[in-house]
Amino acid sequence: MASGTFSLYRLPYIALAVVIDCMKPYHIFRLSLVSKKSHRIARSMRKKEGKIYLIFAQKERINIVYRGCSYILFIIPDHLVEQEGEVFELLKIKNAAFNTEMKRETDEMYIQRNCNMFAVLTTLLEYAISFYGQPIHFVKIMPGNRWELTKRAIEWVLSRQETIPDCSFRCETNSDVQFRYFLDKIGNRVSKQLAIDTVSISENFQHSFRQPLTAVITRMGCKPWLNINNLYSLNSQYIDIKNTKFTCADMNSFLKNWLQGGNSELRCLFLRLPLTYDEVVLDGLEAVQRKSVNKIEYNHFKNNIFKFSSSFELKKNDGTIASLGVENGINRQFVMVVWPDLLNKPYPAHEME
């Protein structure tokens, strides 16, 4: 064996599997690009539970995530500056060929931009999807992304898979057009978690959802723009909206709509809303005020617990009970939780006065 070289594939099977287990996920991925045989070996020995993340920002990235740890497979920067000591290499995948650059210090592989970045991105995605045997799990749209490329790539993703489990949108520059596109084209195709962070939209931004948003979890942290009809169209189990402009009359209307079967999937609603339970909110509702000596615990998403000792009890005709937390506290939240909780704990009627 020549100095600095090692006959990897002459190792016994178990030892080869341990070597590959010890490699970082992007090393295994690069190994798969060496040859057909390497692809077969790397594919059969890679861990199965990786999730593919597609991130649109100033640099597009394709990541693979194992147990919450993210590993960058490729970065597509807006331009590459040749620096001393860095290695340029022509990478061939199927019929496509593109220049790559290895940043030794960070162990990151950059793709050099050429005239058709869409083709490069989709070739890499297609390869990653095939290698990991997984659809794209997470799409993240960040400030500084190249919108035309982002849009085309997302359309390509959605032409290949019915839903995207996890999706996040954040944009700090004026982004009414992007945001509207996101809500119309992507919002209703997100199945598990939809997160909308800081979005710079115009003061009078309004939007009607073409279809209800059905992600299990919907979080919004942008400027208050939702009207009460938008809230009816969020058919998530968990809704968390940081800024709202709902009025007491809006919330009264929302609660009446819920009692009549609206927002049927709802389990938890958290609205940052400085609301007092005056006559307007509860007008026309058979809401019973309840108190308990010890705090009642409601287990909800991501192992969080909402605790309250004073609430209003609302009951649907089918017997479903919701508690409206009336302790606004420092966060001044409107909180509504529907029983049983996520651990299937039933409404603790015996603990209530």
Next chain:
Amino acid sequence: MSVENAPVVDVDEAAIPVEKKMYYRFESNDKKEFRVSELAIQQSETLNRLVEAMGYTSEDVENKPAIAIENIDGKTLKLVFQWCEHHKGEAIPVDDGSVPKIVEIPEFDAKLMDIDNGLLFKLIWAADYLNIVQLLNVSCKKVANMAQGKTPAQLRRVYLLPSDEEDEAAKRAAQEAQDPRAREVEEEFEERKRQGGNSFF
């Protein structure tokens, strides 16, 4: 080779205890002999089972021939037993399924594995054969670390991975070696094509 004449390599003389403890004798395929403590042997599932099955007493160890390990040479076996003596009494690690596998290379192991890659290959082979889980982990981790900062083409050079063309050529050569008639048929086919024949049959 008699016990008296064997080139006995004491792996860790300082570790020889005052109290009576069992030391087994092993012989490599190039007739190097090693004395290894019972506790160190427990790091190797293969050797541990072997000595348990043999049921040797202290007298047996001295009077019977050293246990032969046919597949491993003395240089490699010395490293293996040095490692086992250093790590004796340590728990055998269990795979927790982490990605990537979490393996720290202690300073002693790093020094032990400061060897050429040919010997490292033999050490991994021995760790696998003798089923020494943690030695296999650290030695394989060292090989995995070679991928750091490498492009696919560099990985091919470092790990001596054949290209698609080389794999194809090797496959053809293996097929021909298995069936010499296949080559004759192919040559005959090529010859007929040259002569303008439309059909082989």
